[in-house]
Amino acid sequence: MTACTVCPRTAPDGHHLCPLCADDIRGWLAELPHQTELLQEFLTPSAAAPQGRTGGTGRAHAPLPVDLRVLVLLGPGHPGPVGDPDDDTDTTVPIRALLAGWAGHIAYTYPAVHRDPHGTAHTRPCEHAQPARADIAAWCAWLTAYLPYALTLPAAAGLHHQLGDLLHRIRSLTHTEPRSHPRAAPCPQCDEFALVRTDGRWHIHCTDCGHTLTPDAYGQHAAAFLHTTQTAAAEDACVFELDKIAT
Numbered sequence: 001m002t003a004c005t006v007c008p009r010t011a012p013d014g015h016h017l018c019p020l021c022a023d024d025i026r027g028w029l030a031e032l033p034h035q036t037e038l039l040q041e042f043l044t045p046s047a048a049a050p051q052g053r054t055g056g057t058g059r060a061h062a063p064l065p066v067d068l069r070v071l072v073l074l075g076p077g078h079p080g081p082v083g084d085p086d087d088d089t090d091t092t093v094p095i096r097a098l099l100a101g102w103a104g105h106i107a108y109t110y111p112a113v114h115r116d117p118h119g120t121a122h123t124r125p126c127e128h129a130q131p132a133r134a135d136i137a138a139w140c141a142w143l144t145a146y147l148p149y150a151l152t153l154p155a156a157a158g159l160h161h162q163l164g165d166l167l168h169r170i171r172s173l174t175h176t177e178p179r180s181h182p183r184a185a186p187c188p189q190c191d192e193f194a195l196v197r198t199d200g201r202w203h204i205h206c207t208d209c210g211h212t213l214t215p216d217a218y219g220q221h222a223a224a225f226l227h228t229t230q231t232a233a234a235e236d237a238c239v240f241e242l243d244k245i246a247t
């Protein structure tokens with residue numbers, strides 16, 4: 001076990017992130033394609049926009065100004081922030097450039113076996129990452145597939161930091177968060193009915209105290225909770241029956 005390079009938890013041997021921080025990355029990559037669709041809607045004139053006056057005078061309303069932050073996020077660009085870190089240049093990195101940049105970095109360190117014309121195997125890094133398509137969903141799928149390897153790289157903390165920052169920016173524009181589904185059993189740590197499973201995440205977490213459980217651990221906890229509740233209900237029923245007999 002080693003220390004997670006993002007939070008105070010411990011990471012499995014050979015990994016730089018703990019399972020929860022790895023789950024953050026997995027969840028963000030699962031969320032990003034839908035968030036991108038929402039951002040694209042900002043650039044599409046709404047069919048439901050107010051029609052205003054009609055009758056030959058042209059447009060009744062000025063078109064809504066396009067949000068430059070959305071244009072930058074969806075546009076082409078480089079995976080590094082532009083400008084000096086100390087100036088006030090917008091440091092937003094376009095989504096596709098960020099994903100492709102990380103995929104390129106991961107691929108460059110990934111040991112690939114290559115055979116020369118004499119049949120001798122050589123191991124050397126891949127030259128570049130190539131997803132099935134070049135859209136954002138394909139880059140997300142590529143990074144998710146290589147995530148187990150990426151977790152062994154010291155740069156994994158940077159991937160966590162940059163993706164987290166990117167999703168934070170996008171959510172502030174789309175006002176959309178992944179949906180959370182409440183679980184039936186209470187939190188084993190704080191007893192509140194605050195456990196949820198969030199879309200794209202593997203772990204179940206408590207929105208009250210932050211406790212997390214794997215789905216297996218939750219299944220066992222929920223089964224034990226149900227058993228206790230049923231036993232208590234059965235005992236209540238017996239007491240009720242006895243009361244009836246006694247009266």
Ligand SMILES: [Zn+2]
Nearest residue numbers: 004007018021
């Ligand atoms: Zn962690």
Ligand SMILES: [Zn+2]
Nearest residue numbers: 187190206209
């Ligand atoms: Zn709790």
